[in-house]
Amino acid sequence: MTDDTGMKKAPYVVPIGPVHPALKEPVQFLFEMEGEVVKKADFAPGQTHRGIEWMGMRRNPVQIVHLTDRICGICGVTHSLSFARAVEQIVDIEVPARADYIRVIIAEFERIQSHLLWAGVAAHELGFDTLFYLAWRVREESLDVIEHITGNRINYGLVQIGGVRRDITPEQHPTIHACLDNYRGLLGKMLRLFLHDTTISIRCKETGILSFEEALHLCTVGPTARASGVVKDVRVDYPYSAYGDLEISPILPSAYGGEINGDVYDRIVVRLLEIEQSIGIIETCLKEMPAGEILWEKKLPKLLSACKKAHGEAVGRHEAPRGECLHYVAMDGHEAPAMWKIKASSYSNLHSWIPILEGEQLADIPVVVASIDPCLSCTDRVAVIRGDTRSLMTKEDLHRLSVEKTRRIQGC
Amino acid sequence: MLTPENMVLTVGAAFVLSVIGILIGLLLLGIDRRISARMQARIGPPLLQPVIDLRKLLSKENIVPENAIPGIFNAAPIVALASSLVILLYLPIGSMVPILGGYGDLILVMYLLAVPALAMVAGGFASGSPYATVGAQREMVSMIAYELPLASAVIAIAWLLYSKGIANPFSLAVIAENPVWTLVGPLGMLGLLLLLLTLAWVTPAELSKIPFDSPEAETELAGGLLVEYSGKNLGLFTVAQGVKTLVMGGLAIAIFFPWNISPVLGLTSYAAFTADFIFFFLKVIVLMILSVTIIRTGIARFRINHVVTLFWVYLGLIGLAGLSLIILDSVFAGWF
Numbered sequence: 001m002t003d004d005t006g007m008k009k010a011p012y013v014v015p016i017g018p019v020h021p022a023l024k025e026p027v028q029f030l031f032e033m034e035g036e037v038v039k040k041a042d043f044a045p046g047q048t049h050r051g052i053e054w055m056g057m058r059r060n061p062v063q064i065v066h067l068t069d070r071i072c073g074i075c076g077v078t079h080s081l082s083f084a085r086a087v088e089q090i091v092d093i094e095v096p097a098r099a100d101y102i103r104v105i106i107a108e109f110e111r112i113q114s115h116l117l118w119a120g121v122a123a124h125e126l127g128f129d130t131l132f133y134l135a136w137r138v139r140e141e142s143l144d145v146i147e148h149i150t151g152n153r154i155n156y157g158l159v160q161i162g163g164v165r166r167d168i169t170p171e172q173h174p175t176i177h178a179c180l181d182n183y184r185g186l187l188g189k190m191l192r193l194f195l196h197d198t199t200i201s202i203r204c205k206e207t208g209i210l211s212f213e214e215a216l217h218l219c220t221v222g223p224t225a226r227a228s229g230v231v232k233d234v235r236v237d238y239p240y241s242a243y244g245d246l247e248i249s250p251i252l253p254s255a256y257g258g259e260i261n262g263d264v265y266d267r268i269v270v271r272l273l274e275i276e277q278s279i280g281i282i283e284t285c286l287k288e289m290p291a292g293e294i295l296w297e298k299k300l301p302k303l304l305s306a307c308k309k310a311h312g313e314a315v316g317r318h319e320a321p322r323g324e325c326l327h328y329v330a331m332d333g334h335e336a337p338a339m340w341k342i343k344a345s346s347y348s349n350l351h352s353w354i355p356i357l358e359g360e361q362l363a364d365i366p367v368v369v370a371s372i373d374p375c376l377s378c379t380d381r382v383a384v385i386r387g388d389t390r391s392l393m394t395k396e397d398l399h400r401l402s403v404e405k406t407r408r409i410q411g412c
Numbered sequence: 413m414l415t416p417e418n419m420v421l422t423v424g425a426a427f428v429l430s431v432i433g434i435l436i437g438l439l440l441l442g443i444d445r446r447i448s449a450r451m452q453a454r455i456g457p458p459l460l461q462p463v464i465d466l467r468k469l470l471s472k473e474n475i476v477p478e479n480a481i482p483g484i485f486n487a488a489p490i491v492a493l494a495s496s497l498v499i500l501l502y503l504p505i506g507s508m509v510p511i512l513g514g515y516g517d518l519i520l521v522m523y524l525l526a527v528p529a530l531a532m533v534a535g536g537f538a539s540g541s542p543y544a545t546v547g548a549q550r551e552m553v554s555m556i557a558y559e560l561p562l563a564s565a566v567i568a569i570a571w572l573l574y575s576k577g578i579a580n581p582f583s584l585a586v587i588a589e590n591p592v593w594t595l596v597g598p599l600g601m602l603g604l605l606l607l608l609l610t611l612a613w614v615t616p617a618e619l620s621k622i623p624f625d626s627p628e629a630e631t632e633l634a635g636g637l638l639v640e641y642s643g644k645n646l647g648l649f650t651v652a653q654g655v656k657t658l659v660m661g662g663l664a665i666a667i668f669f670p671w672n673i674s675p676v677l678g679l680t681s682y683a684a685f686t687a688d689f690i691f692f693f694l695k696v697i698v699l700m701i702l703s704v705t706i707i708r709t710g711i712a713r714f715r716i717n718h719v720v721t722l723f724w725v726y727l728g729l730i731g732l733a734g735l736s737l738i739i740l741d742s743v744f745a746g747w748f
Contacts, residue, residue: 012542014542014543022631022634036546036716123712124631125631126712127625127712127713128712128713129452129709133452133453133454137453198711199712199714200712202714202718203713361715363632363713363715364715366632
């Protein structure tokens with residue numbers, strides 16, 4: 001490689017991770033740099049293995065629901081909701097309408113707190129700590145309300161197969177409304193701070209661009225896809241719980257005026273506007289929530305025996321704050337599921353790192369990496385290590401393993 | 413002129429001032445952190461936290477990375493601290509005459525200002541870490557960037573004094589004795605304001621604070637230049653940073669706000685000396701809060717190319733505009 005002066009420029013490798021101050025969770029990046037510009041980017045997730053799926057395959061579905069709460073520290077309801085919906089489809093459980101509304105309310109609160117958390121992290125990566133403190137202080141309020149409703153701030157333990165475990169009583173309404181009204185006011189401030197600040201604009205506009213074609217090609221989900229103009233939202237495309245009764249449309253950056261660039265700035269716009277949307281959804285749900293039961297079957301032994309009798313497979317989907325989260329469950333008449341497979345939303349988005357990082361400046365790596373809101377604790381559940389050497393699997397290897405496993409399960 | 417008694421006195425005074433400078437520098441860092449925390453609705457660390465940190469760092473061992481060049485790696489913090497302390501000895505503090513005032517002038521101070529940064533660059537390259545290498549590259553780039561506005565400000569002030577027929581215009585003591593604001597008309601006043609603005613933006617860059625902290629950028633380079641430094645070496649860099657904060661504040665005070673409080677209060681002798689000393693540090697604290705703390709709390713970190721554009725294009729032009737206005741002012745002096 002030579003430049004105009006004929007001098008040789010040797011690319012050098014900057015390793016980032018698995019432990020690095022910009023990364024809140026373990027993932028390893030290898031950047032081939034030329035000066036300050038990233039020429040080639042690669043990443044290796046799978047630095048942690050917690051064996052959650054393995055644990056789940058030895059438990060009954062009611063126990064697994066609480067295990068799913070612990071997959072991620074931020075998506076408290078995402079995984080339990082997806083799993084419960086998968087089991088409900090297999091066992092053929094009709095969830096009471098009131099429980100559906102409560103599920104939606106808590107899922108939307110989760111979206112609010114997750115997006116605020118992300119906003120803080122993004123500000124921190126930009127070196128704007130004041131905004132980081134502000135966003136996280138604002139986030140506390142939604143955590144308080146979640147605690148008010150579910151009794152927990154992080155692992156809510158709210159979802160149960162066939163409904164929810166706690167009702168939202170009329171006495172709780174004023175607290176929730178007070179929080180939402182407060183957020184309405186604060187949101188204007190946040191939008192102004194994030195979107196009208198010159199330093200944020202010059203750092204985020206035209207940075208980390210993911211084109212519409214690439215977003216579609218890489219099957220990105222959630223706000224990452226929507227910021228690139230891909231109209232994709234499980235809540236709208238495949239309505240579940242009470243989402244079918246609500247009028248929601250996926251939010252694109254064009255909602256804030258201007259065109260869709262698919263850059264970091266657009267991802268900020270989409271997430272901030274989604275907070276506003278969620279506030280509206282919660283208010284509608286509180287107003288339209290029907291009275292009635294919140295559980296399909298209160299007695300656990302009855303619920304368990306119904307699960308035990310069930311045969312079949314199903315996929316539970318949920319539009320998590322980061323995008324589509326998918327749980328595949330197969331049951332074959334035993335207490336434990338025959339198969340349980342999780343595809344977290346971040347898994348679909350991680351691959352978009354490579355096109356959006358290449359050609360970027362070193363200084364923008366943290367914010368570009370953070371812009372897809374990666375949640376590696378959702379994604380990293382398995383690492384393959386054989387002997388001393390770590391083997392990286394190719395597509396062929398994975399396909400072979402998949403075929404072998406299917407044969408083993410089917411016993412042929 | 414260097415009699416033995418004189419020499420002993422100079423060395424003694426330099427030593428005392430260095431110790432005081434280090435303590436006040438650390439206190440300045442504490443005040444900066446505390447006020448920034450309050451602006452972010454946090455409580456913040458105790459005012460003496462940098463001193464506590466330093467005590468801890470000095471009690472720890474130095475770790476020299478395997479592929480570092482130990483000589484340069486270990487010398488860098490000492491050079492950085494020493495050069496910052498030497499600048500301190502050139503500053504007129506309160507009504508005190510600069511200890512080394514007779515042996516150099518503003519140009520030397522400008523060169524000395526670059527030395528701590530150069531020491532950090534050398535230490536960064538010598539530490540052999542890719543993060544430190546990138547940090548050192550960025551430090552060099554930003555150093556080149558902010559030298560232009562800084563030089564334009566300094567040259568403008570010296571030219572102003574020279575044009576008014578004041579002897580020895582490059583001496584900081586002389587600049588402090590002749591407050592620049594009294595020497596100019598309305599146009600020059602505007603020019604001086606522009607120069608003050610330039611210096612206010614150069615200060616955080618000189619001190620590697622947000623938005624110009626790209627050489628250290630914690631989230632990108634994990635501390636950049638300082639990533640491999642630990643223990644006593646890191647402690648020395650902390651002290652150097654504190655002294656440099658004091659020096660940058662003191663330089664701006666000496667150029668733009670050299671007034672003392674003792675004539676106002678009617679104090680004489682030692683009382684006047686003490687009052688001026690305290691007043692000087694109060695001025696430094698206020699200036700530092702305005703030009704470092706508020707800016708670093710209020711905006712995001714710039715990319716290195718933004719830093720260069722800002723200093724070379726915008727602040728360079730502002731500095732040159734200030735210089736031109738001051739020249740115009742003296743040309744048109746008789747017209748107003």
